[in-house]
Amino acid sequence: MKKIDFKYIYSHSFLFSLKLAIENNEKLINEIIQQIYQSFEQLRQSLLNFESTNKISSPEVCLNDLNQIFNRLIDLKLNNYSDVMNMFEIILKNYLDLIDMNQFIDIIAHRYACKSNIVFASFFESFNPEGALELTHKMPIKVRQQTYYRILDQICSSKRIHSFLNNELLISIDDKHIKRIVSNFCGLILILVLKILNSLNVKLLDIELKKYQNNLFIPFIKFIDEYFLTSQCSQHDVLIRHILEFLHMVSDQPLTIPIFINAKCPQACLRWLSLPYLNAYEYIHCLQIVYNIARHDQGVIILNECQCYSVLMQFNTDILNNQMDFIIDKNWYEDLQLIYFMTIVLIIDPNELGAESTDWYITYRLLPVISTSMLSRTFRHRKFHISEFMIILMKLCTNDNFIHSISTKKKYELSQDVFDSLDFLLHCVEIERVDYNFLSLDVLTITASANILWSISFHDRYKDKLIENIEIINRLVAFESSDTIDKILPNIYIPRHMSPLKRAMDGILQNLYPKSNADLDIGSSTKSKSVGSLMISYSHVDIDFCRQLYDTFSTIPELSISIDFNSGKYSWKDIAQTIVQSDLVVFLLSQNFFNSKSCRQEFIYVTDTLKKPFIPVFIDTEYEAIEWLKIRINEVKHICFDENDFLNICNQLISMIKENLSLNITVTKNTFDIEQWFHKNNLMLELQEFYQFQTGNELLLYAEAILGTLWTKEYERIRTRFEEKFKQKQLCLSPHDFLKFINALNALKSKNLSSTA
Template structure:
């Protein structure tokens, strides 16, 4: 009863404070204002007895109303009339108390309590316009006011789709000018800290990075790494150094940020800064700063450059990679997923970039047995908390889930890890939900992601596509009569090369029918989540795939997926076209797939001549295809002999694709499958073709699948043992279904068997190459 009474009394105090805050008016006389602000200050101190962190609702009410009286405070603080000096003092006292209260509050926790982010977005709009250049002077009379405004703007910006037009034109300019003058002065540390905090928040937003660069914030941050007052032995505090490094690290997550930081010799400055840190900071502080440095180092270097340095046993590079993995594993087991001051999302975003390089990926995953399982556990956790609408640190959690999905996508390109995916049923269910659900994850609005990451849905679809068996393509068995009616050239390209792609398509279409995604989607963004099936279908129909080779293509997992499907699954003819004005030469996975192919370099001849050469190459390939299709075909022992499907067989497969759950249930019943197995499996299949795919999987991994099902059966049915004959009956029904509906099943099985030894050797060779790293 006493606690309830105290709670009611606290609520009354809070309500009275907010009411008086709203009623404070410019129209009051000088004497009345002095009494009003003094009383308001007394109420504020009474309201803060338990701290704002323990009363997030009250903290939000202050933020939601404080902007109303900022113009009044501005007027009081700007008034030089000595007669109003008392008002000036009382206002400064009030703002000083409020600043200290704000300094100990995590605004993330305040804002994420809300189920709707629109009030937070309104807060950003109300506060960003209140900052004035006149507040940032050598005189500190405005410091407390600014120290109230800046944290609110910084944290609310994370929840707001901020673009350059929403930022005052000269804001970043005068903030930088002020910071350069005062960053070494201890008595201005709080305002410098809040300015850097705002720039750090802006630096995560890809839309604001160009503006940050134009205003030369990267230049200043890199210079601050090594600048200090040697005469007076002055260096800013740890928190200032920490924020400077974080700004650089956030900028290094963006392509243009990497370019400007490398131009500024940031890596060299970091090496010099290492010695500075040792002299001015404690060992714990030094370790935190060193980890940020390691992240910057990994983000600024090209994947191939890191690979080469790793091959030469560069100790620093190897140490950086090992530290990132260690911190990831440690953070995954720590409270709130923080380790040494860093959230796990920070390490995952760096690893996601490094994993574009196959050699680095194989080295990291093979040398750290815990990493894959660690990533799985993180995936399970962060997917589960998506449903919690009141979760704290929502943007960070969403970014973590995004990084994890992109990491798994990179891993899924390597067949040697497919079994790890397929034996983890929980992970596979998560990926299936991410790829197919239209509403489950629509609440995730990730606006602050690096450019080299793809959406959850696209990454999950990519993983599942990589994991499914390479079945023969129906549409690749096109009759000769239809070849001439189909698009001959399909363009595969990176969205970064869109300008060149459009020019190429415009001219190439005059000679050759051409398929490109943006023409099929009425101007929507190329390579969006919804066009992959159309792209795959176009590849199946096309005679040749024209590949626009560039560094951005190599870095894109979406492009890698396209080319893998075209070259590995469909065995399509690839014509590499080098995009002009670049020095990149295909390497890694891209180099392997286009090795030996005739390429056309648009930067080494006139555009017209290059187009004519390209069209001539495509058309000559088309003629060869038509002529060769009339001749007897011979197969080497290493190639699968694919049977041409009859119309009846084609209809069978199409019928199977349209099976409903009712049809699947009927199939189980007709084949006398045990009820326990029906319970175990029925929710796993949504189409008849999924039964065929599973039948093929069981054929390849029968022993492993039996053990997995045996364990799951015992777990679900509370220790009951699976009857082997019941499982055999189910498997027999699957095999018969596959034979009936899939005419190429026998050929696939014989081909798979003949390739087992070759695949084993390939994986072994890959592991040996990785060991050499």
């Protein structure tokens, strides 16, 4: 007798039952979806034919049918994210179509408001945001993003929602009660949508959000602005909170900040923080949005133009230290103090911060949360990732006094704690996290930490600790050469005060193991003795002034000028070789130069290691050198530029260069007329306005850069931005017009080469 395999029978039976359950569930879902479509269609028809509608197909009956469906969904408790989000999008679209109908106001809002509210409450409960939150976490990243943008598209397509947000809710019945009903209904839809959007938590870019700037972000900000400025209390306080939370979560990703700047959100948030009657949640979200804006370089510029520092100081005095909510709740108070301090650090130069108060914030606010984050499995303190704290610490460390102050703290050993976090983070990236969002934050934290170590490495007293951890430094070097960096960098925002990882690593190793010109393969110089070799060292923030100076000096045949934006050489090895090969180095000094670790490295290499001739040039008459810079130029002859007498001071600088190089040099003014060149070549003058070329040399530099690539790539890169800039003129940039521009550049470059041969 054949032996019966009960295990096989049980397994087969289980799989069959599971398959049957799945099929039945899919059948049930499809049945409910069909019922939703039918019920909404019947409701639309009953509204369109209201006068001739009988009791069997009346709006009330249709609303009852919808209520039964939503109650069925509540009992069903969908546990598949695909079913939940699909169902939500279908119902949302039908609801938005419904409220866009005039009959919705004339009939539903006027006669069936209570019934409609009951039905919507059932809809709201059937998609309990808490349950949706749990399910959205299971969704693949790509599916989440696609769902996010589809929901945004639906909201933006509704004329009624758009008019509601713009406070232009036009309805045919002039009744305040009806307007309130419609307004409440629009608000409820938005609350549910915003809850779902916030739970999706997707990676956002400004290029993807740009199409929502005018029809969503600007209306949101205007809606809040009017609410705050015209009334201290209204029926929309819950909606306001959810909109603020949405703006806070979107702005938490610095790549989205250009959208907020274009929507004038910085100005609005500072205006709101100045109001004395907001509630605690509103203040918290407003301050967090301002902080997020300050994480972007362009955001810092706008905030400073709007007197952000003064507004925050007043907020700290009047609100943060006085409002009862913050006095009672210690966690709220400490979190807001931390956000306040981090925002101040981002918008103010570290050398302008008050030493005593800053030291207090570092000791009692920043360092404790860094320690907490390091011990956390997710590297977070509440909603803040450790990368945010390390970027703040990195900026503070451009001031040597803060480095020494932090290093003396009993509970925090700066360099060792940074190395400990790096050790763990390098392990995370070496095993390659599946989620690129996590990996991006790891890379950002590693880069910020390397910048901190670079600042520390300028000081002899800390070098032994760095050398003790040379193994981790070597792992950083190896990581920098991996392809992970190239994968991640396009998806993260790097502030300008953060140097690339390779530059930081080169800087650390140069400081720990200084290399002189004997260690460099500099090759043989082929320059004529009648030509002086000059290198210009500057902060990239001051590139406009540097280009102006370079344009003037480039007309002098007796000078061979080396500068990175012309040579394309940015690595430390290339820079060191250029310094060694140069007869003289001109340093363009400013606060930006002082704060740049790259500039500090170049300066010390010239003055301390090579002891090479140099000329300090102050490009800002109000800047005064301090600390390491002041020590090295104290007795050196320098020159100060005044923007009102540029050419005359150029002649003074040339005289100093002549003294150092023993050359006979005179300055001639560049007479290249850019506008005339565009006219002569019959080119679109808007291209000149778009690129904003100031000199002939800038035009030549652009030609050299662009002619080495396919012109179609540059055309695609600028076409959309060009048309956006000139949309009021309704100008389009055709391939033909751009090719004419490229051909004219080619001719200009060829002419320039033949004239200098």
